[in-house]
Amino acid sequence: MHHKELLCIAADRNLAAAYAHAHALREWKVRTVHTLHDASRALRTDGYLVGLLVGLDEAEHAELDSFLSQNWKQQWIGLLRPAALDSARCRQLVGDHLYAFHTDPVDPVNLGYALGHAFGVATLREAAQPAAEPAATAMIGGSAAIRRLRTQIARVAQADAPVFVWGESGSGKELAARAIHAQSQRADGPFVPVNCGALAPALIQSELFGHVRGAFTGAASDKPGLIEAAGGGTLFLDEVAELPKDQQANLLRFLQEKTIYRVGSTRSIAVDVRVIAASHVDLQRAVQQGLFREDLYYRLNVLPLTVPALRERCADVPLLAEHFFRTYAADKPPGLKGFSSAAIQALRQHDWPGNVRELINRTRRAMVLAEGRRITPGDLGLAHASGPPGGVGLGESRIEAERAAVMAGLERAGNNISRAARELGVSRMTLYRLLDKHGIHVK
Ligand SMILES: Nc1ncnc2c1ncn2[C@@H]1O[C@H](COP(=O)(O)OP(=O)(O)OP(=O)(O)O)[C@@H](O)[C@H]1O
Incomplete structure (x- = not known):
């Protein structure tokens, strides 16, 4: 039998x-x-x-x-x-x-x-299940929220329509986009990520659409853009809300006609690309405020997907922390064995405004700083030496802590915004908002 x-x-x-x-x-x-x-x-x-x-x-x-x-x-x-x-x-x-x-x-x-x-x-x-999820796109987590996301990714991957991924900074939007690509029929084609917020406004068009020789000063030869580079595969437009209005019009034309014009050329080029766009801001609000084209919003938002914030899946935090501990094991002293139970407790209780990226940064820092055999809450930067001073509420202490973290991040990064944002585990836009919120002026 x-x-x-x-x-x-x-x-x-x-x-x-x-x-x-x-x-x-x-x-x-x-x-x-x-x-x-x-x-x-x-x-x-x-x-x-x-x-x-x-x-x-x-x-x-x-x-x-x-x-x-x-x-x-x-x-x-x-x-x-x-x-x-x-x-x-x-x-x-x-x-x-x-x-x-x-x-x-x-x-x-x-x-x-x-x-x-x-x-x-x-x-x-x-x-x-797809035969084996490639390690590079494996989404760690067993919470109900992440299981739901995995199912949605598998479904969306079977279609070829545009996907719009919403989620807080550092929550895993790019990872979700990579997983969709890896499980789609385009898996053998390229996956081209573009951070729309990081492109210099003057260069966006030639970066996305390419240019021909002589199109502008310095255009010494023909150059295909990122959209063409994604031909046969997937183009991931991260922070799509940051695209200036004129580039939104160009992108819309491309999505409607599936052809592009390199800057300086009148010859149209057909490109077969699936677009996955992502944003951490509410795009619908941006539409209402006149900052984002409504027609483009509907073109991009055919298959919507939400990546839950880490605080909404606390059960995954210890699992992710242990995963990153193993991933970065080469950086740790040989005697360091893992997390103390107080550290696990602190990880579970933290709010994770910077989501998974913040967890990676805290884990890596703790692995370098830890002096004992087990990582403590202090190594993770999660210990509060004393409770909030009398009369100061939790809200106020949090704001103070946030301000202090931003100041410290800026100092470590020599006031370089991009570096400080990376250091703090938030996007540049989020950092700008935090600077504004706390009235911090960067020289
Ligand atoms: N479930 C997960 N399992 C393993 N790693 C994860 C998971 N979610 C996120 N990560 C890792 O966390 C980091 C941040 O994720 P990712 O870049 O996808 O976030 P994002 O939402 O696109 O961030 P941003 O809004 O800043 O662009 C990456 O290194 C990613 O591999």
């Missing part, structure tokens, strides 16, 4: 032994482990699709939450004591991560059915 493979995690060895021989599991080849650490190892080496969590209420909830977020591709079934569901944390875990749960006394027939269904769903899901 063909055995389906099942990973059973049970802290209690007696319970584990009882279940390993249970009637409901007779069609399964069961491997039992007693710790989440061993379970992670088993999942890395053997591709289990279904897992059974016996007595999950006994485990440390935060650890289990992180484990299940990380292993979201498996379908998990929980066997619980009825009293376990009295705990709100436990109910949350069950709701967030489990395919099904059974309470004692477990009916073996029902459990057998549930396992069979879970296996069926997991197999279907696996077949529907």
Whole structure:
């Protein structure tokens, strides 16, 4: 008989032994482990699709939450004591991560059915996944919000219409655009990212559309623009709201006619490009304020996608932090083993105005600065030496902290705006807004 493979995690060895021989599991080849650490190892080496969590209420909830977020591709079934569901944390875990749960006394027939269904769903899901998500576009996270985003990306990738990605600065808009491209029929073509906010206004047109020799002083030879460079692939227009009005008209013409004119030329060139645009400002508001063309807005916004802010998916924060810890492991002292639990707690509680980019910056800085074996909240710049002084509310302390962070960032970057923005993990536009908000003048 063909055995389906099942990973059973049970802290209690007696319970584990009882279940390993249970009637409901007779069609399964069961491997039992007693710790989440061993379970992670088993999942890395053997591709289990279904897992059974016996007595999950006994485990440390935060650890289990992180484990299940990380292993979201498996379908998990929980066997619980009825009293376990009295705990709100436990109910949350069950709701967030489990395919099904059974309470004692477990009916073996029902459990057998549930396992069979879970296996069926997991197999279907696996077949529907693109063979392997390339590491460069892999979106880390197991929260419901990021899972929803992954599904939307997979759907949008199958179409060829323009996509508009909205999300706060540093939340992962470019990564989402890269993932769409990588899963689309254009995956073998180029992905060309353009930061519309970073192009000098005088050069935007020739950068985007190219130019011919002699079109302007310094145009010594014909040069294709970024739109042509994206031919057969995807053009990613980041911070599209920053495009000046005259360039918005040119872009609209290109989207309508699928042809371009290089600067200084009257010959039209047909270009096959899919456009993905992104912005962290509310484009609809920009339209109402007359800053962005309405017709272009509708052309770009055919398939809208929202990347959730990091604070809306706190469950992903420890997972992402550990991912970046591994990514930048070459920068760390050999004795540094990871995050302390106080650091994980601080990461979970932080507001993340700079989103994932801020998390990367804080993690990298902590990895260089940490003196102990584990990263502390202080290494992450998240410790507050003392509570807010008497009479000062949280709002005010936050504003003060924000001002101090901006000042420090500017100082480190020698007052260079682009460098300071990178350092602080925000876009240049956001930094300008912060300077304005705090009345900081940069010399
Ligand atoms: N879910 C994720 N998993 C792994 N890495 C991520 C994730 N989300 C974002 N990142 C990383 O965070 C960084 C910032 O992401 P990205 O550049 O896509 O953000 P953005 O929203 O386009 O930023 P901006 O608005 O400043 O252009 C990148 O290094 C990206 O690879």
